[in-house]
Amino acid sequence: MKTQDAPAQTLAQKLIARAAGREHVAVGEIVNCQVDLAMFHDSSGPRRLKPMLEELGAQVWDKSRIVLVMDHYVPEQDDDSRRIVRIARDWAREQQLPHVYDGQGICHVVLPQKGHLRPGLFCVGGDSHSPTGGAFGAYMFGIGSTEMLGVVVTGQIWVRVPQTLRMRWDGRLVEGVSAKDMMLHMIGRFGMNGGQYQAVEFCGEAVRALSMQERMTLSNMSAEMGAQAGLIAPDEVTREALALAGVHEVDIEGWETDEQAHAIVHGFDAGALSPQVAAPHSPANTRAVDQFGDTAVQVAYIGACTGAKLDDLRAAAQVFERAGAQRLPDGVRLMVAPASQQDQAQAESEGIMERLRGLGAQVLPTACGACSGYGGSIPDGANVIATTARNFKGRMGSATAQVYLASPYTVAASALRGRITDPREVLA
Amino acid sequence: MSAHTVWKLGADIDTDQLAPGAYMKLGLSDIARHCLEGVRPDFAARVRPGDVIAAGPNFGIGSSREQAAGALVELGVRAVIAPSYSGLYFRNAFNLGLLLLTCPQAQLLEEGESIALDLPGRAVVRADGQRLACEPIPEFLLEMVQAGGLLAQLKQRMQAKREAL
Numbered sequence A: 001m002k003t004q005d006a007p008a009q010t011l012a013q014k015l016i017a018r019a020a021g022r023e024h025v026a027v028g029e030i031v032n033c034q035v036d037l038a039m040f041h042d043s044s045g046p047r048r049l050k051p052m053l054e055e056l057g058a059q060v061w062d063k064s065r066i067v068l069v070m071d072h073y074v075p076e077q078d079d080d081s082r083r084i085v086r087i088a089r090d091w092a093r094e095q096q097l098p099h100v101y102d103g104q105g106i107c108h109v110v111l112p113q114k115g116h117l118r119p120g121l122f123c124v125g126g127d128s129h130s131p132t133g134g135a136f137g138a139y140m141f142g143i144g145s146t147e148m149l150g151v152v153v154t155g156q157i158w159v160r161v162p163q164t165l166r167m168r169w170d171g172r173l174v175e176g177v178s179a180k181d182m183m184l185h186m187i188g189r190f191g192m193n194g195g196q197y198q199a200v201e202f203c204g205e206a207v208r209a210l211s212m213q214e215r216m217t218l219s220n221m222s223a224e225m226g227a228q229a230g231l232i233a234p235d236e237v238t239r240e241a242l243a244l245a246g247v248h249e250v251d252i253e254g255w256e257t258d259e260q261a262h263a264i265v266h267g268f269d270a271g272a273l274s275p276q277v278a279a280p281h282s283p284a285n286t287r288a289v290d291q292f293g294d295t296a297v298q299v300a301y302i303g304a305c306t307g308a309k310l311d312d313l314r315a316a317a318q319v320f321e322r323a324g325a326q327r328l329p330d331g332v333r334l335m336v337a338p339a340s341q342q343d344q345a346q347a348e349s350e351g352i353m354e355r356l357r358g359l360g361a362q363v364l365p366t367a368c369g370a371c372s373g374y375g376g377s378i379p380d381g382a383n384v385i386a387t388t389a390r391n392f393k394g395r396m397g398s399a400t401a402q403v404y405l406a407s408p409y410t411v412a413a414s415a416l417r418g419r420i421t422d423p424r425e426v427l428a
Numbered sequence B: 001m002s003a004h005t006v007w008k009l010g011a012d013i014d015t016d017q018l019a020p021g022a023y024m025k026l027g028l029s030d031i032a033r034h035c036l037e038g039v040r041p042d043f044a045a046r047v048r049p050g051d052v053i054a055a056g057p058n059f060g061i062g063s064s065r066e067q068a069a070g071a072l073v074e075l076g077v078r079a080v081i082a083p084s085y086s087g088l089y090f091r092n093a094f095n096l097g098l099l100l101l102t103c104p105q106a107q108l109l110e111e112g113e114s115i116a117l118d119l120p121g122r123a124v125v126r127a128d129g130q131r132l133a134c135e136p137i138p139e140f141l142l143e144m145v146q147a148g149g150l151l152a153q154l155k156q157r158m159q160a161k162r163e164a165l
Helices: A011-020 A046-056 A079-095 A107-113 A130-136 A145-154 A179-190 A212-220 A236-244 A310-323 A341-349 A352-358 A408-417 A423-427 B028-033 B067-074 B087-095 B139-147 B150-164
Strands: A030-034 A037-041 A066-070 A100-102 A122-125 A139-142 A156-160 A164-170 A199-203 A229-231 A264-269 A276-278 A286-288 A299-303 A333-337 A383-386 A402-405 B004-008 B052-054 B079-082 B099-102 B114-118 B123-126 B131-133
Touching (some): A037 A145, A066 A079, A107 A341, A179 A264, A179 A286, A212 A229, A310 A408, A310 A423, A333 A352, A383 A408, B087 B099, B087 B139, B139 B150
Parallel strands (some): A066 A100
Antiparallel strands (some): A276 A402
């Protein structure tokens, strides 16, 4: 795709150039892009967009390019959530939207599972974790509802071409260490705004060795690093994952950063990484798991787009399996909210859900739930260890809860011992 | 130039502090009543139209919920002055008509002091005349914020298009 005299470009530049109808774009310039796909959910979507569309007297630019996912207020728990979800359902019907997923799971996980993502696309999402789509080699970022209105009416959006920060992970992760640990480590090192709204690109041997869902965890938490997008160059892993979602004839050729392209590179040794935990109340408040001494936990939460996909459920189950655990210690509550119906069904068929229920886990709906503080019940004053992405004070609904973020391995091991625990002790 | 009273906040003010999740089901005026209640319980009740916020780095980190910017507009906040913002919050703020000034020296500003904004001169001006420089804002974003945000701007444009037909 590169002509001989074209300047070397990063993956981010190539994706933006394509959407802007240009051969190449320069870092820092502001360009208008054609949007291939706009995704939004019940909270950010119809309840905000419908009144604005009516106020404008405008129509949706292209219904085939819109995906609506009900995941924030389902299942409805009170009159307000019933009202919000009803608006979404009524609007979907009125507009005859072709792509609506109601109660199927969390938007960032459902979107690729239903075959809407592929390399080369330029996408926006009405949710801050929209960079998740970057794991598939698509440029995807989160926007607010008013900006989504602009997209829904015009099919276009502006971007300032970002600088690329390449996070190169050499070597291989050891057993019990996962993409979540890589992310917590990077956020701890660079801070919550360390990405400065640039494009982060994850590369190197350790990234290529990750499964598609683990890659999604990297891209997902690019949001916590303050990046606009979190990209991974597509490869055979991408192609295989897409084939499973029914997306065939995927073109991965050329969707990579040119060797000569200008990027800021940070190197990491995957083999030296230990499990990481972010202490209250910031994902940047990260230290290695062995720095947490004897911190007791009363609640273990496996949920969210970040941490309850099939591979996350498998990781947690592996810890319990290896320990031969029959039940959890008294005073420890395990809550599991699988990220999608498809992931839960597969986990059922692998015996994972049965094992979790056998331990006394409370299985919650496949929705955003307690992660966003929109539902669920995190008790006041409890120490919570969660696979989620954010531990801002009060975020999970209780201002006095102390929320620690960790990988599904670490959350499972901590549930098992009733204190923050290095999963490698259990897996060994 | 009119005078604006400063509300001083710290670093890393996140969207859950600006628009707490528990109130996200409600309308903007109700969310606004809880704006910043975790860090400044008196803010929503006492802030006056025209006041400004001076904050530390990374203002608006977190969620894409634009109510985190909308709540400040609802309360009449004239501008936020901070050394850096979440990029997503930055977009949302201008889309909703909230002016954000990127000012490396924002932390010099003190609670309760009176300042003026010199937009063409890109500076925050203190009572003693000290000028704190702000980074340039792309012209189309300034136009958007002056029009009252993206919705107001789209409305003007569609109106103009209809009249042209």
